Amino acid sequence: MKREETEIRREKERNKEMERDFDFLLPHGRILERQNRFLKFELRGTNETFVRVLKRIMISEVPTIAIDLVFIDTNSSVLEDRFLTRRLTLVPLTSHRATSMYYPSECPNCNGKGYCHRCSVVFRLSAKCVTNQTLDVTSNDLVSSDPAVVPFDFGSGGTVIVKLGQGEEVKLKAIARKGIGEVKGKWSPVTSASYFRPAEVRINEELMETLTLEQKKDWVASCPANMFQIDPRTQKVVVSDPEVYPYDEKVIWKAEAMGKPGLVEMCEKKDSFIFTVETTGALKASQVLMKAIQILKQNVISMHLMDDKYIDGLFAGLVSDMQELVIID
Ligand SMILES: [Zn+2]
Structure with missing residues (x-):
């Protein structure tokens, strides 16, 4: 009897551990840009495995x-x-x-x-x-x-x-x-699907102010993703949207070439991904995403790892983050 109780306790602990891992994998989402056949969104608080699985489902498991x-x-x-x-x-x-x-x-x-x-x-x-x-x-x-x-x-x-x-x-x-x-x-409803880790950017304001306006313009232009811009009022260099650009070393090299190493610090965010998807037109990009989330949920349920209601609860957060898609479509 005692041994059985220990087994049950261990089993419960294992399940809890698995739930914790899985909970971590399920990201929060945010829509960045949306057109009929195109969608750009951010997934936060997850790892690459989740993002890769979502991409694969979008390309090869969403029916058309x-x-x-x-x-x-x-x-x-x-x-x-x-x-x-x-x-x-x-x-x-x-x-x-x-x-x-x-x-x-x-x-x-x-x-x-x-x-x-x-x-x-x-x-x-x-x-x-x-x-x-x-x-x-x-x-x-x-x-x-x-x-x-x-x-x-x-x-x-x-x-x-x-x-x-x-x-x-x-x-x-x-x-x-x-x-x-x-x-x-x-x-396949998808013509292209890709993702990247956005960069975390910090400008060394003090050093930046040692640059002339011309030098600032020159440096800003060296970023192919147009990550930086010059505020027309203050003439300060600002990051136009810090959360949606991939890590790019060109601006660091440019700063070094200008004799200003350390002008900007950049590193990849570890748990954030910017995802873009474009469809053939068979489905709207938002439909492909929502359907892929639904299929992923079904796949998890069919693995019988957890109680169905618990899985519903886990996915509810992600679905609610993307809810505006469902309401508008
Ligand atoms: Zn038939």
Whole structure:
């Protein structure tokens, strides 16, 4: 009995330790810049493992919808069938419906055949050039069976799929399905995702004041990230936003070259990361982030390390930090 109690106590201690570690890993977040397909945010109080996992999930585990199968009826264009097919598979399709769609192999409605409305969307394309002017067939010419799943509108008249000369024709049917980037790159919602540790910067004010205005301008211009600026009123050099720039030695070298070593001190912040992500248009960048956080949470739950409610509580902080994204989208 005594031995059992000791075992239980040890088990509890181990779990507590694990919870503490995990608690530390979960960062606080802050949105720095946001556009439809672009997001820049900060994650604080975490380590690189967490950030790397989040990046991987964004690229390869957030599902989207993409053209997966093409049946060509007519193609008299100069583009071979396989190139035409490839171009179609790369057209970003608005994918917020992916969450409620089935993966084709898991669809209970069509027994995994992948052809019903709950696991696929049908596109038709029919175009013929009847004049002597070249006809651009674009993603806007794709007619979808589901108004919620359409080619992403870049606002530039659609992506050109094929150009038709006089008398040439293209007629086809395409099936789009839900998938993830881990299986094939065309399903990844992300075109680029990267992060860096921001720099902690301290200007030696006294030494800085020994510089003439021209010298200050010269030194400020040596920073490619435009981290510093000159206050037009006081003519003092200030850091424009100390928390969002990567560590960069160029300004230190420049100060040394000017005979002013120690003009600025810089070091990398250890527990802060600035993350930028840009999407294909299939999903908004904010949707990719929120979905990735949700997937990460599910992955942790499936590891059965901790009580589900406890995990909910842990993630609530991060989700609430990013909440403005959910409210506005
Ligand atoms: Zn189905």
